[in-house]
Amino acid sequence: MQCGYCTPGMILTAHALLAGNPAPTRAQIVEAISANLCRCTGYAQIVEAIALAAERIRGLNEPAVKP
Secondary structure (H helix, E strand, O other): OOOOOOHHHHHHHHHHHHHHOOOOOHHHHHHHHOOOOOOOOOOHHHHHHHHHHHHHHOOOOOOOOOO
């Protein structure tokens, strides 16, 4: 995250996408966030974050638990 200008819109868009589709493809993620303008990141990390959130929601790719 850099300037934070797009963050609220990206979070709400990601939430809406994942609420309706817990297993979106990369193309669906890109399409969903395409209306949100981000001048800092180039969207790659945002797409990766949404894909990771989708995996975690589905119970995949759980973070390691430290003893």
